[in-house]
Structure formats: structure tokens, C-alpha cells
Amino acid sequence: MWTLASLVSTETLESLWLSLNAVDPVIALSIVFVLLFLAGCGLPLPEDIPLTFSGILLGLPRTQAAFGGFWGAVVTIGVLCYTSIILGDLIAYWLGKRFGRAISKYPPFRWAMPGHRIDRLDRWFRKFGSWTVFFGRMVAGIRFVTFAVAGMSGMPVRKFILFDSLAALVTVPAWIILGYVVGTHFGQILEFMSTVSTTTWIVLGACLALFFLYKLIRRKRKNAEVAV
Numbered sequence: 001m002w003t004l005a006s007l008v009s010t011e012t013l014e015s016l017w018l019s020l021n022a023v024d025p026v027i028a029l030s031i032v033f034v035l036l037f038l039a040g041c042g043l044p045l046p047e048d049i050p051l052t053f054s055g056i057l058l059g060l061p062r063t064q065a066a067f068g069g070f071w072g073a074v075v076t077i078g079v080l081c082y083t084s085i086i087l088g089d090l091i092a093y094w095l096g097k098r099f100g101r102a103i104s105k106y107p108p109f110r111w112a113m114p115g116h117r118i119d120r121l122d123r124w125f126r127k128f129g130s131w132t133v134f135f136g137r138m139v140a141g142i143r144f145v146t147f148a149v150a151g152m153s154g155m156p157v158r159k160f161i162l163f164d165s166l167a168a169l170v171t172v173p174a175w176i177i178l179g180y181v182v183g184t185h186f187g188q189i190l191e192f193m194s195t196v197s198t199t200t201w202i203v204l205g206a207c208l209a210l211f212f213l214y215k216l217i218r219r220k221r222k223n224a225e226v227a228v
Contacts, residue, residue, distance in 0.1 A: 040088015055179020
């Protein structure tokens with residue numbers, strides 16, 4: 001029976017892992033900072049991946065050596081990721097405060113801010129107040145529009161920073177810890193993956209593809225209903 005190990009050799013995976021260990025942590029974290037900042041500004045970039053990658057970097061001996069040990073690396077990576085995210089979110093808030101709904105007419109913001117989504121966030125702000133920012137940060141795909149609508153609604157910037165920061169205290173460590181666990185248990189993960197048959201991986205991949213297709217069709221139907 002085919003396994004994942006028959007498709008991707010152990011030697012190849014070990015080579016990739018060694019290459020990752022050779023990455024300059026300062027350069028890698030600089031790229032992470034830029035990606036997280038741009039994601040906050042509205043570009044369609046998932047912030048979860050850079051955060052997880054930061055956690056993987058944290059587990060590398062070279063990263064820890066570069067920042068004075070494990071805890072020095074923890075503080076450096078945590079502050080860098082946290083700062084870049086909050087700065088990007090503030091840009092989204094400022095854009096909403098400065099341009100209002102007009103921002104939704106221009107790319108790359110048009111994809112994230114259809115009129116019905118702005119209206120929904122308006123209702124959430126009226127119902128839940130500042131906590132909308134807290135919970136909006138938890139959900140990929142609506143973060144930018146949540147922060148922009150916070151600016152449109154006239155939410156005070158200090159209150160925005162407070163609730164956004166509280167939410168980031170949950171999401172940032174969670175993804176970094178996940179990456180750290182993956183990085184420090186890479187060998188065990190590979191060993192487990194090699195025991196799973198290729199057929200199982202194909203079935204799981206097909207299920208995920210069907211799920212995302214269902215979500216896409218459902219979203220298009222909702223958009224069509226709102227347009228009517």
C-alpha cells in the first residue's frame with residue numbers, strides 16, 4: 001500500500017528541514033513582520049501562516065542563539081509579531097475613519113468589503129459594541145472589514161487599540177505555540193504521517209475540497225440574494 005513516505009522521501013524532508021535551520025532568523029522575521037503588517041492593511045494574506053512560521057523559527061537553535069537564548073527569542077518574536085499586527089490593524093481603522101464606505105470601491109479592498117458585509121458589521125457594532133473588534137480579530141476573512149468599520153463608526157482609537165490588543169493576546173500566542181510544537185516535534189509528525197496510507201490522504205483532501213466548494217457556493221448565493 002502506498003504511503004506518504006513513498007511519495008515524499010525521508011531524505012527530501014530532512015533536507016528541507018536542514019535548509020530551514022540554515023535560514024537567517026533576522027531576515028526571516030523581517031519578512032514575517034512585513035507580511036503581518038500587509039495582512040492587517042487589507043491585502044489578502046493569511047496572518048496565521050506567518051505566525052505559525054514564527055513559532056517554527058522559535059524552536060530552531062540558530063534563532064535562539066541569535067536572540068540570546070530561548071526566552072530572548074520568545075520576547076523578540078512575540079513583540080515583533082504583536083507590533084506588526086497592531087500597526088496593520090491601525091491602518092485598516094484609519095482607512096475606514098478617513099474614507100468611510102468609499103474605500104470599498106477600490107481594489108484591493110473591494111473583495112473584502114461588499115455592502116452587505118459592511119451593513120452586517122454595522123449591526124454587530126450596534127449590538128455588541130467594542131467587543132465586535134475583539135471577536136472580529138478571531139475570524140479570518142472579516143478582520144480587515146471589522147477594523148475598517150470600527151473607524152467608520154467613530155469608535156475612539158484608544159478603545160479600538162484596547163480591544164484589538166486583547167484579542168491579539170489570544171491569537172498571536174496560540175499560532176506561535178502551534179508553530180513551535182510543529183517545529184520541535186517535526187520528526188514525530190513525519191513518522192506519524194508516513195504511517196497513513198495515500199488513500200486516506202486523498203479522501204481527506206477531497207473532503208476538504210468539497211467543504212470549501214460548498215462554502216464558496218453558499219457565499220455566492222448569499223451575495224446574489226442580497227443583490228436582488
